[in-house]
Amino acid sequence: MNDDIYVVVEHLQGQVADISYIMLAGARALSKNTGGQVIGVLLGHQVQDLAENLAADKVIYIDHPALTDFTSDAYLRTITDLINNNEPRAVIFGNTSIGADLASVLSSRLGLPLVNFCQRIKDNGVFVSQICGGKIMAESAIPAETTLITMIPGGYKPEEGQSTRAPEVTQVQAPQLDDLRVTLKQYIEPEAGDIDISSESILISVGRGIQNEGNIELAEELAEVLGGVVCASRPVVDQGWLPTSRMVGKSGVKVKPKLYLAFGISGAPEHIEGMSDSDMVIAINTDPTAPIFDIAKYGAEIDMFDLFDALIEQLEDA
Amino acid sequence: MKIAVLFKLVPDLVEELEIDESGTALDTTWLRQIINEPDDHAIEQAILLKEKMGAHVTVIAPEGEATDDVLFTAAAKGADQLIRLNGDFEEGMTNHALARVVTKVIKELQPDLVFTGVQAHNDLDGSVGPLLAEFLDMPYIGYISGVEVSGSTALVRKEYPGGLIGEMEVTLPALLGIQSAEQPPRYVAVSKVRQSMKTAEIEDQDAAEFDSSGAVDVTRMFQPEVGERATMIDGDEEEVASRLVEIFKEIGII
Numbered sequence: 001m002n003d004d005i006y007v008v009v010e011h012l013q014g015q016v017a018d019i020s021y022i023m024l025a026g027a028r029a030l031s032k033n034t035g036g037q038v039i040g041v042l043l044g045h046q047v048q049d050l051a052e053n054l055a056a057d058k059v060i061y062i063d064h065p066a067l068t069d070f071t072s073d074a075y076l077r078t079i080t081d082l083i084n085n086n087e088p089r090a091v092i093f094g095n096t097s098i099g100a101d102l103a104s105v106l107s108s109r110l111g112l113p114l115v116n117f118c119q120r121i122k123d124n125g126v127f128v129s130q131i132c133g134g135k136i137m138a139e140s141a142i143p144a145e146t147t148l149i150t151m152i153p154g155g156y157k158p159e160e161g162q163s164t165r166a167p168e169v170t171q172v173q174a175p176q177l178d179d180l181r182v183t184l185k186q187y188i189e190p191e192a193g194d195i196d197i198s199s200e201s202i203l204i205s206v207g208r209g210i211q212n213e214g215n216i217e218l219a220e221e222l223a224e225v226l227g228g229v230v231c232a233s234r235p236v237v238d239q240g241w242l243p244t245s246r247m248v249g250k251s252g253v254k255v256k257p258k259l260y261l262a263f264g265i266s267g268a269p270e271h272i273e274g275m276s277d278s279d280m281v282i283a284i285n286t287d288p289t290a291p292i293f294d295i296a297k298y299g300a301e302i303d304m305f306d307l308f309d310a311l312i313e314q315l316e317d318a
Numbered sequence: 319m320k321i322a323v324l325f326k327l328v329p330d331l332v333e334e335l336e337i338d339e340s341g342t343a344l345d346t347t348w349l350r351q352i353i354n355e356p357d358d359h360a361i362e363q364a365i366l367l368k369e370k371m372g373a374h375v376t377v378i379a380p381e382g383e384a385t386d387d388v389l390f391t392a393a394a395k396g397a398d399q400l401i402r403l404n405g406d407f408e409e410g411m412t413n414h415a416l417a418r419v420v421t422k423v424i425k426e427l428q429p430d431l432v433f434t435g436v437q438a439h440n441d442l443d444g445s446v447g448p449l450l451a452e453f454l455d456m457p458y459i460g461y462i463s464g465v466e467v468s469g470s471t472a473l474v475r476k477e478y479p480g481g482l483i484g485e486m487e488v489t490l491p492a493l494l495g496i497q498s499a500e501q502p503p504r505y506v507a508v509s510k511v512r513q514s515m516k517t518a519e520i521e522d523q524d525a526a527e528f529d530s531s532g533a534v535d536v537t538r539m540f541q542p543e544v545g546e547r548a549t550m551i552d553g554d555e556e557e558v559a560s561r562l563v564e565i566f567k568e569i570g571i572i
Contacts, residue, residue, distance in 0.1 A: 012478055012479075012482070013482075017479070069484070070484075071486065072457065072458055072459055073457055096479075097460070097461040097476065097477055097478050097479070100436070100437065100445065100448070100460055100461070100495075101448065101458060101459060101460050101461075101495075102448075103444060103448075104413075104444035104445050104447070104448035104449045104452075105448045105449070105451060105452045105458055107414070107443075107444050107449060107532050108414075108417065108448070108449045108450075108451075108452035108453055108532070109452045111531070111532065112532065113532055113533070113534050114443055114444040114532060114533070114534070115442075115443075115534050116441050116442055116443060116444050116445070117441070117442065126537070127534075129442060130542075131439060131440050131441075131442055132329060132331060132335060132344075132439050132440055133331045133439045134542070135331060135335055135541065135542075136335055136337075136344070136539060136540070136541060136542075137539070137540055137541070137542050138442055138536045138538070138539045139536065139537050139538040139539070139540075140534040140535060140536050140537055141534075141535075141537055143534060147534075148444075150444075181457035181488060181489045181492070182457050182459060182486055182487070182488045182489075183486065183487050184484055184485070184486050185473065185485045185486060185487055186485050187482060187483065187484055187485070188475070188482070188483040188484075188485055189482065190480065190481030190482060190483075201571075202571055226566070226571070226572070227571075235355075238359070238498050238502055239502045240501075240502060244481055245481065247481070250479065251461065251477045251478065251479055251480075251481070251497070252479075252480075252481060253480060253481065254479075254480070258569065258571060259566070259569065259571055266331065268439070279569075280565075280569055281548075282548075282562065282565070283548060287332065289334060291542075293547055293548040293550075294542070294547055294548075295548075296548035297548060297549065298548055298549050298550075298551055298561075298562075298565060299547075299548030299549070299550050299551065300550065300551045300552075300558045300562075301550065302554075302555060302558055303555070306554075306555040307555045307558055307559060309555070310555040310556050310558070310559035311555075311558075311559040311562060311563075313559075314556075314559045314560055314563050315563060315566075315572070318563050318567075318572060
């Protein structure tokens, strides 16, 4: 085993995902303790230029037509080969729709330890993972073997993993990638919603606390008075009460309004990921321990339904 | 077609969580456990497929306080077979250990599809679906919000950020990590669950010895230090509303 730290670079439709830069920043922090180089691992087809702004000491680039788009099978075979041949100190993945399809499978396949949900790495090399919807943190030390890690946002800014100096790129041969069990047929673009919530400046966001579909109307009324738009966290959209185009979060829309008014939203990390760039967050929740209060500027521990009426009335009079 | 669904119970985040004396784990004494939400979607997706094209659905879970309720509820929704894994799960078990324990049970079922929820909020050592997929030598795809089966393949919808969907084809047997079922998990009347308690049978399987290798030792568990927490607005709804109106004026939105 050597001391190098690999970062599996995520990209989708020709764009490097922010989590890739966050992972590079995490890898740099880890390398201060373990030594070794930070090495970006870029898989794809004719995408070598995506390596240009990665803050890595070196990039391993593996080009193959079967790697044009992410599929778990082709990526897994390629990364399995790479880990077996090079035995790095650690391999970092995003805790995303891409990385989460890889890290756990590799842990089983290669018998390697896995640290999930890592948000940052302390100066002494200890991993800090965020679990239980952001309510609990768990620390662990790096095991002796090659360690697999998945990272979540929140500990590092994407800019910390970007560089203006292009890293050295080494091309490595892909393994045999025939008879794949998973193939991409097509991408389906999101249906254009009635409204693009990413460009709205006032958002009234509702979570599980809204209780039922009929209550959405209360949020709509408030939105109308305030000149804003209603959006939601995942549970509300999963229930079919609002269309997917209104979902804020990890697999929904990232928003950055002037005002984000969160009603009955606990603030799970997946949700925070989509709205933490808001200028001002105000949260209404009856649970005083809800993580949403950690990122809100103002909060109130009050029944949202009582507040809706009072607020609408006062705004109409204002 | 045979579908196996694995679910697990997780701490209910609505309740207050506490750390035990060791300082490295949650205190389970008063912990309320509920089904992991994506696992509930996994059960629903299996039932939807059964209704659409016929399937034999087996639902499997490690034993716990709420396990029987969830199993009988699954039967009331249409699951054909219920399996409870018995073992010392109280102390908390890693997903690596759970994946190993359930591998043998699922192999015997010879399913065409295995569903789990895509992840759980306490998946500190990785998620059980992809860990299990490798032990079963099945391909894995997670973040799934739609499944269609035709012949020896399935066409699935995989979620990417921003609402983008990747439509992927996977050869069966396969393990899918479900994010959302095509319809929200259905409501079952209590009377129907009671009825299934009388008619449905839970099969017991003893879990083999736990092997957690691959999971990392937690050295410290804690509640996050509160940094700049929100300034709380006290008072009744009228007082809160009037303070909010002031704030809206301050930031110039009204």
